[in-house]
Amino acid sequence: MSANSADRGGRPLDVVLVKGGRTKIRYTAELLADDGTRVTVRAPWSGDGVRDFGFVRFEPGDVFTEYYWRDRWYAVKEVRDAEGVLKGWYCDITRPATLSDGELVVEDLDLDLWRSADGTDVRRLDEDEFAESGLAESDPEAAASAVAALYELEGFARVEGGLEALLD
Template identity: 35%
Template sequence: MSSFRRMGIACVWRTIWSFTSRARRNEGRRSRCVCRAGRCSVCPMDDVRVLKRNLRGEVTWQYAGRILRREPNAVVLEAHFNLPDMPFLDTTLKRGDRFVETFYTDRWYNVFEIHDRDDDRLKGWYCNIGLPAVVDGDTVSYVDLALDLWVSPEGEQRVLDEDEFAALPLDETTRRRAREALTELQAAFLSGWRPPTAMGEA
């Protein structure tokens, strides 16, 4: 996400996320699914905290989200953009834009699907290359490796932050796995793959 910082938004991730008004209204019911069947894999459930870590394991940013779906190897959550509107690459991020984020415990990336606040129009996918996520109770954490991929709704791809990735003190295996993850993501999007939604497949 360092691309935002290069645009002059140095603290973008310090205040980027907030609970939805629906989440606030449902406070106290976070452990019940709306289908009244108890916990299930598709109904909104728990509030969670997402921790982004650096190579030393230090938390560089954290924010709250709401679980939409759990799978054996993935978790899908929702959060909302809460900064003033700002341009980003070929789109504009608006206060209230909906982010559907998929974190995998067996893949070296996570994917943020961004929807417009007004009409829920898809704006694109922001993909972070990093170590596989760790899901522990109400916490989702991952180690960010700087390398990012942006995919527009039309499928146009743009690799970001390659200079920062090159500067990281990574061992040969980690650097190779990160590059392989980027290649995997690029090929997946080219083939028509899309990350899961609350009702989708991981």
């Protein structure tokens, strides 16, 4: 896909989340758009049953509209319940995404960010896992990019309409 053309999607593709060199999860999503830089997909909650984080529950029927960039170190997932009510945004810090042969591959770097639908709850997640991953020692440039991406996303999340503007 060239940067000068846009793919309006409508076809399935596999989203592959890699962590520590292994496939963490693979699921089928519908490609909504690909402008050459950002890939947008939609998929139902792919986890087994309910996942209760304490501040949000992901459960069967939830729908994720996911935004991945080829030039940014994060992915943003808009989460809605089965009736379409916005729960919030779950953001993964990742290496830039790659898309080829019907697979969107993203490497999870452990850091995450949550923003509730009303914007009153913005929280960093898994900073301890990131520290324990050893990325700062094994790939200091990637670790620095990951931390910068977390700060960038948190900036968007703390401004009213910030994440929405990023996704428009």
